[in-house]
Amino acid sequence: MLIALTEKLYVAPQISVDTVTEAAGLGVSLIINNRPEGESADQTPGDTIEAAAKAEGLAYSAIPVTHAGFAPWQIDALDEALNGLGDGKALLYCRSGTRSTLLWALSRARAGDDVETVGQTARSAGYDIASIRQIMDALAAEAGK
Template sequence: MNLRQIDDSVYISGQMTAEDLADLHRLGIRTIICNRPDGEVADQPGFAALQQAAQQYGIIMHYIPVVPPHATPEQVQAMAQALQRAERPVVAYCKSGGRAQMLYKLATGQ
């Protein structure tokens, strides 16, 4: 996980694991948005497993997977809605953080 702050209450990260959730909880993270489709690589933690692990910390997770290189209008809309409704602070992640940051910028008009 390579957490980078891009807004007052929004962070971007590369792939995270269930072990990272304790650190995110200690940092006060309330919501995680996954922008990585399950199964991109064989050893990637699946969304359902991370979501289940996040529940023990009270972290809410959203699944808005984006297949590179482009996000659809529906994915941009879903990201905008998730960001508007999210308890903050928020972390959005994908493999490296690039898709998550691109989708954040599209969803917020930056």
Template sequence: MKLAHVSETFAVSPQLEPRDMGGLADAGFDAVICNRPDGEDPGQPTVASMREAAEVAGLAFHHIPVSGGEFPPVAIEAFAKVREEADGKVLAFCRTGTRSITLDALANVERQSAAERIERAERADYDLSALRDRLGE
């Protein structure tokens, strides 16, 4: 399991497996966000199996799927709500982690400038520089 810690309360990851949920709980995470639609790739765990494993591990599980490079306002708002209402650390995942960190940058829960969000993503090995205009100031 490869986690990229973006802040003290947020991390992203490429695709996880149900067996990873216990380790996330042990690492102090309270919530998991899946940003992949079901059936995106052959062999991908189903959302139902991920939700069940998360709940068994004591984690809140949220499914906010995005695809095709589209980040609709409803997804950004749902992502922000989970981040704002979480009692502790949140981990978001997708195929590579890029959609998850992009949603976080667009949601801007931590009220950072565009430059700060791009820099923080870069420290986590994600390049969001192409989003600079969309991220605002």
């Protein structure tokens, strides 16, 4: 199930090889895996998703996010990956889509986007950012917003 977060960004729970084909059909040109390898026995391995992405002509990046939280390097890596997106679309996935959405929200706050608007976007997609709201506020303050 791909959930449109923005016009250029989808989030999803754990994807399969079939999901990669579906994403390509929607104009996705980059898949970002936010799930650590081996997190659960039933997850499709990242290298399998990467091979499927490459077979569809899509770029692939792994930016694992554990339940321990977020680090600046993860936000940096997401920003770098999305900056290279151009006119394409991206799909971020993890176990439920929550960590992917939270990482995106932190990135947008650090970029100076309005935190309320980012929160509403996440809520509209079915994701709650309350657990990172204080961090978002701090990042937005550093950005001068």
